[in-house]
Amino acid sequence: MGGEKPSNTPSTVLGRQLGDELRTMREHAGLTTADVASGLDCTKGKISRIENGRTPVRSPDLAAMLRLYAVDDPATTARLTELARAANKRRRTGWWNEYGDVLADTYRDFIALEAVASSVRTFQSQTVPALLQTRDYARALSVASRRWKQPEEIEQFVSVRLTRQNRLTEDDPLSVWAVLAEGALRQQVGGPSVMRDQLDHLARMAAKPNVTVQVVPFRVGAHASMAGPYVLLGFPSDTALDVVLVDNPSGSMWLERAPEVEVYVDLWNDVRTKALSPVESLELINSIKECGT
Known part of the structure; x- marks a missing residue:
């Protein structure tokens, strides 16, 4: 497994993983990006950027999206919340960051x-x-x-x-x-x-x-x-x-x-x-x- 010192280019794999899951949940709920944007009082572009992993998901937005998608399983909510935190490098709190x-x-x-x-x-x-x-x-x-x-x-x-x-x-x-x-x-x-x-x-x-x-x-x-x-x-x-x-x-x-x-x-x-x-x-x-x- 690669362990070389960090590069200056941030990886977006975590954000894309989260975005893929949120897109799938939205589609299963039968909602469009416009529907979600209306629920979050934001633009369709923001929802698209979240689903493409280009925009970090803030905790309030994630919670609102999960409510819209009727996702109420505590384990799923906890896992996606942790994934969202990890995807935003400015708020990463995992033990592994001590070894940056x-x-x-x-x-x-x-x-x-x-x-x-x-x-x-x-x-x-x-x-x-x-x-x-x-x-x-x-x-x-x-x-x-x-x-x-x-x-x-x-x-x-x-x-x-x-x-x-x-x-x-x-x-x-x-x-x-x-x-x-x-x-x-x-x-x-x-x-x-x-x-x-x-x-x-x-x-x-x-x-x-x-x-x-x-x-x-x-x-x-x-x-x-x-x-x-x-x-x-x-x-x-x-x-x-x-x-x-x-x-x-x-x-x-x-x-x-x-x-x-x-x-x-x-x-x-x-x-x-x-x-x-x-x-x-x-x-x-x-x-x-x-x-x-």
Whole structure:
């Protein structure tokens, strides 16, 4: 996941995610932008800009829109309110903002979305997913990335990674479905001892009811997801759209439009069916741990 220092260009992914949901709710309510503008005593242009993610949504406007759309579910209201706060960078209050010096805007947006997501589906070709990493494994990756020069910056980034994992043990925990290439289990990140502990941790996490781990063995050969890792975030509301984060050497890229997301949903469904079952995957993980290679 990209962790380079922030750029000066603000990301609008959070605003667009919120705008897409509000547009879908408006359409389900059978209202036009003119109807909503009349209800909020504003222009149609403002409603369009909100739905396109170009204008932050103030709390009173969000509350008024949800009333117009007959949305009264407390959980949905709370989630959209948090998303609106995160989308407006001037009012962001999430814990991740304490680490602004070592986190890219894209990564901070990802954590903000992850905080309100209900599910993560990810394919990883070279590394164990961040939510399932041990401290020593995460540190070894951070050192090897060469993105930070100072030890304190590395430790800050590792702390962020571990804090994200709290979502797996909350009362309403995040659901994680991770598919890993076999090479990710055999790459000696941090050395044999670190890797042994990491594989042991991965096996323990795979036993949790909200975590599924599958491995694509070498014998599968070529498959469509070999181009690189990706993460699909899903949200609890039926009106919410999935988003995709794709890593590349120069950083990370968001994909939000339905046709783009559908490409990765298809990739995901293909790779999970090619992978070993969770039980077979656990057997392979333990076998690699015992062999030490």
